[in-house]
Amino acid sequence: MPELPEVETIARDLHNVLSGQKVMAAEFLNTAIREDCTRFAPTVLIGNNLESVSRRGKNLIFRFQNNFAIVCHLKMTGRLIIDADLPNNKKHLHFQMQFDKSRLSFYDVRKFGRICITDLSGLEKHPRLRKLGPEPFALTSDEFVKLVKLRNKPIKLILMDQEIIAGIGNIYADESLYDAGIKPTLKPSKISRPRLIKLLESIVKVLTISINNRGTSVDDYLDGHGQKGNFQNLIKVYGKTGQPCPTCGAKIKRVVLGGRSTHYCTRCQK
DNA sequence: GACAACCTGACC
DNA sequence: GGTCAGGTTGTC
Numbered sequence: 001m002p003e004l005p006e007v008e009t010i011a012r013d014l015h016n017v018l019s020g021q022k023v024m025a026a027e028f029l030n031t032a033i034r035e036d037c038t039r040f041a042p043t044v045l046i047g048n049n050l051e052s053v054s055r056r057g058k059n060l061i062f063r064f065q066n067n068f069a070i071v072c073h074l075k076m077t078g079r080l081i082i083d084a085d086l087p088n089n090k091k092h093l094h095f096q097m098q099f100d101k102s103r104l105s106f107y108d109v110r111k112f113g114r115i116c117i118t119d120l121s122g123l124e125k126h127p128r129l130r131k132l133g134p135e136p137f138a139l140t141s142d143e144f145v146k147l148v149k150l151r152n153k154p155i156k157l158i159l160m161d162q163e164i165i166a167g168i169g170n171i172y173a174d175e176s177l178y179d180a181g182i183k184p185t186l187k188p189s190k191i192s193r194p195r196l197i198k199l200l201e202s203i204v205k206v207l208t209i210s211i212n213n214r215g216t217s218v219d220d221y222l223d224g225h226g227q228k229g230n231f232q233n234l235i236k237v238y239g240k241t242g243q244p245c246p247t248c249g250a251k252i253k254r255v256v257l258g259g260r261s262t263h264y265c266t267r268c269q270k
Numbered sequence: 271g272a273c274a275a276c277c278t279g280a281c282c
Numbered sequence: 283g284g285t286c287a288g289g290t291t292g293t294c
Binding site (some may be wrong): 068220 | 288290
């Protein structure tokens with residue numbers, strides 16, 4: 001599902017509506033999505049105020065009074081929706097939290113998503129958070145070049161490696177590389193420093209535009225209010241196999257890299 | 271690296 | 283019936 005812009009959109013939606021509200025009830029309806037490292041039953045949250053909802057990489061972090069916290073990863077099809085209509089596919093409803101003024105529902109068709117109920121000490125050493133690389137927005141050019149050069153595998157796989165940089169997934173890797181004019185299969189040793197610096201600029205640019213458009217809804221993604229994003233209308237290459245490149249008109253090519261569909265323009269990306 | 275696994279649904 | 287899907291993890 002969601003990559004950085006989608007998770008950021010959801011985090012902001014939930015923070016705006018839910019922070020300051022008190023938890024009245026919380027329960028798993030399906031424990032398949034309960035993370036193994038969960039330390040507490042959801043009932044420990046009852047009576048606590050939600051202090052904030054934030055994002056780290058593709059993870060959502062809820063902080064409550066008394067140092068309780070939730071870490072949530074939506075994987076491919078997870079959704080967190082405020083005051084979703086109840087009749088809406090109960091079959092895929094796996095977790096629910098009732099606040100004094102709102103209800104938060106976690107849906108996931110494929111059940112890949114995970115929710116962990118923990119506390120501050122659990123947050124610090126959470127396996128999903130501890131190994132994450134830096135956020136793309138926090139990187140200087142020098143840091144980015146150094147990070148990328150640490151490994152010698154195709155640049156797209158480096159961008160998608162959460163331990164190197166956190167938050168970039170398949171869509172934004174393809175779109176950023178297109179914007180920077182870099183072929184996804186190139187290894188960093190074959191990319192000049194100026195081109196790598198341009199790549200970081202493209203990443204920041206593409207992610208920012210997508211956040212401003214509330215993310216990409218090509219399939220399942222919905223924001224915290226159950227609404228679609230708009231960035232799918234601005235996508236240049238992702239999922240556009242065989243269609244003309246918006247810049248030069250050449251057909252967009254699809255290859256498989258790291259088991260993921262990869263889309264690029266053979267003329268614009270070298 | 272490539273590949274399978276975790277799941278379900280959409281599409282050909 | 284087969285293929286594919288915004289992710290991650292574990293195994294040859």
